[in-house]
Amino acid sequence: MPALIKAVRGTRDLLPPDTETWNLVEAAARDCFGAFNFHEIRTPVLEDLALFQRSVGEETDIVSKEMFAWEDRSRAESEKGQWLALRPENTAGVVRAYIEHKLWERAGVQKLYYIGPQFRRERPQKGRYRQFYQIGAEIIGPPASGSESPARDAEVLEMLATLLERLGIQNWTLELNSVGCPEDRVRYNQALRDALAPVVNQMCGDCQRRAVTNPLRVLDCKVPADQPIIEKLPRISDYLDEPCREHFYEVQRILKALAVPYTINSRLVRGLDYYVRTVFEFTHGALGAQNAILGGGRYDGLSEALGGPRAPGIGFAIGEDRLVMALAEVRPAETAAPDVYIAAMGAGMNAEAARLGRELRHSGITVELGDESFRLKKSLETASKLGARFAVILGENEIQSGQIAVKNLATGEQQAVARAELPGRIRQNR
Numbered sequence: 001m002p003a004l005i006k007a008v009r010g011t012r013d014l015l016p017p018d019t020e021t022w023n024l025v026e027a028a029a030r031d032c033f034g035a036f037n038f039h040e041i042r043t044p045v046l047e048d049l050a051l052f053q054r055s056v057g058e059e060t061d062i063v064s065k066e067m068f069a070w071e072d073r074s075r076a077e078s079e080k081g082q083w084l085a086l087r088p089e090n091t092a093g094v095v096r097a098y099i100e101h102k103l104w105e106r107a108g109v110q111k112l113y114y115i116g117p118q119f120r121r122e123r124p125q126k127g128r129y130r131q132f133y134q135i136g137a138e139i140i141g142p143p144a145s146g147s148e149s150p151a152r153d154a155e156v157l158e159m160l161a162t163l164l165e166r167l168g169i170q171n172w173t174l175e176l177n178s179v180g181c182p183e184d185r186v187r188y189n190q191a192l193r194d195a196l197a198p199v200v201n202q203m204c205g206d207c208q209r210r211a212v213t214n215p216l217r218v219l220d221c222k223v224p225a226d227q228p229i230i231e232k233l234p235r236i237s238d239y240l241d242e243p244c245r246e247h248f249y250e251v252q253r254i255l256k257a258l259a260v261p262y263t264i265n266s267r268l269v270r271g272l273d274y275y276v277r278t279v280f281e282f283t284h285g286a287l288g289a290q291n292a293i294l295g296g297g298r299y300d301g302l303s304e305a306l307g308g309p310r311a312p313g314i315g316f317a318i319g320e321d322r323l324v325m326a327l328a329e330v331r332p333a334e335t336a337a338p339d340v341y342i343a344a345m346g347a348g349m350n351a352e353a354a355r356l357g358r359e360l361r362h363s364g365i366t367v368e369l370g371d372e373s374f375r376l377k378k379s380l381e382t383a384s385k386l387g388a389r390f391a392v393i394l395g396e397n398e399i400q401s402g403q404i405a406v407k408n409l410a411t412g413e414q415q416a417v418a419r420a421e422l423p424g425r426i427r428q429n430r
C-alpha cells in the first residue's frame with residue numbers, strides 16, 4: 001500500500017456541516033460591512049517579500065520567524081530570483097493595492113474589506129494554524145477625506161461590535177490602547193531601553209535582541225518568566241503627546257455615545273510595527289489560550305513607508321477560525337437537508353427523475369436524486385438518512401398518469417399530487 005498523503009501540518013480541511021457556519025459568518029460580515037458602506041477587495045495570496053518586511057516590520061515575529069518565503073527562480077537561471085511570500089496578513093496587500101491603483105483619486109475614504117487565507121509558520125495548536133482565515137476591513141484615504149479622524153476608529157469598532165451582536169456572540173471584551181505617534185514612540189523606546197538595561201540579561205534571548213533593535217516588541221513576549229519584568233516597564237500612555245491624547249480621548253467619547261463597551265489595556269501594543277495611535281483587540285471568553293478573536297489598529301504612516309502618498313488608515317483582522325469556534329458554542333453546525341428526494345423506479349427512469357429535478361429546482365426547491373438501480377426500500381432509507389422532507393416516487397405509472405406519489409418522510413403519509421401542483425405543494429409544506 002502506498003503511504004497516505006495527509007493535509008500539511010497546521011493546515012486543515014473544512015468539511016460540511018462546518019462550512020455552513022463559515023458561510024454564515026462570511027454572509028453576516030458582508031451584510032454588516034455593506035451597511036457601513038464597505039466594499040470588497042481581493043488581493044493575491046502571493047506578494048513580494050519586501051512588502052511585509054517594510055510594513056509588518058523585520059523585527060516582528062511574523063516576519064523574522066513565521067514567513068513562508070522563497071526565492072522564485074522562474075525567471076532566467078542566471079538572473080537573481082525575486083523573493084516571494086505567502087501573505088501573513090492582508091493590510092499590507094490592501095495598502096499596496098491602494099497605492100498601485102491610485103485609489104486616493106476616488107471620492108472620499110476607501111472602505112475596503114477582504115475575506116481570505118493567511119499563512120504563518122507558527123506552532124500549530126487549537127485555534128492556531130499555519131493556514132488560517134481572516135475577515136478584515138480597512139478605512140484609508142488622503143487626510144482631507146477624514147481618514148485620520150477618531151470618528152473612523154469609532155466607526156470600525158462599532159461595526160465590529162455590531163457584527164458580533166448580529167452573530168449572537170456574547171462574552172467579548174474590547175481592549176483598547178493608544179501607541180501614540182512615531183515621535184512618542186522614540187521617547188517611549190528610549191524609556192524602555194533605559195528601563196531594560198539593568199534587567200535585560202535576566203530575560204529570554206528574543207527579548208535581549210529586541211531590547212536593542214526594537215524594544216517595543218519586548219511587550220509582545222509571552223515567556224512566563226519575563227512577565228514580572230515586563231509588568232514593571234514604563235507605560236506608553238505616559239508618553240503620548242497632546243494630539244495623540246486628544247485623538248484617543250475622542251475615540252472613547254464616541255464609543256461611549258454609542259454604548260460600545262471597552263477596557264483600556266496599556267500593555268497592548270500589537271505584534272506589527274506599522275500601528276500608530278489606536279490599537280485594539282477583541283477577546284472571547286470561550287476560546288482558551290488563543291482568546292484573541294480579532295485585532296487591529298491605525299496605520300497612518302504605512303502608505304508612505306511603502307512609497308505611496310500620505311494616506312492615514314485604520315483596520316482590523318478577525319481570525320475567522322476563532323470566530324467560527326466561538327459561534328459553534330452558540331449555534332452547532334448542521335448540514336441543510338434537501339427538500340425532496342426523487343426515487344426513480346425502474347430502468348430508464350433516471351432521465352425522467354433528472355427532468356423532474358430540474359423543474360423543482362427552478363422553483364427554488366433543493367433536490368437530491370436517487371438512482372433507477374435502487375429498490376424503493378433503499379431509496380426511502382437513503383432519503384430519511386439525508387433528512388429529506390419528502391420522497392417523490394417516480395415510475396412508469398406516475399409518468400403515464402401525471403400523478404406523482406409524494407411521501408412525507410416525517411409523518412409517513414403518502415399522497416398522489418398532480419405534477420403541475422408539485423412545486424407549490426412542496427414549498428408550502430417544507
Ligand code: AMP
Nearest residue numbers: 089127128129132292293294295317319
Ligand atoms: P494579527 O494579524 O496578528 O493581528 O491577528 C488578527 C487575528 O487573526 C487574531 O486575533 C487571531 O484571531 C487571528 N490569527 C492570527 N494568527 C492566527 C493563526 N496562526 N491561526 C488562527 N488565527 C490566527
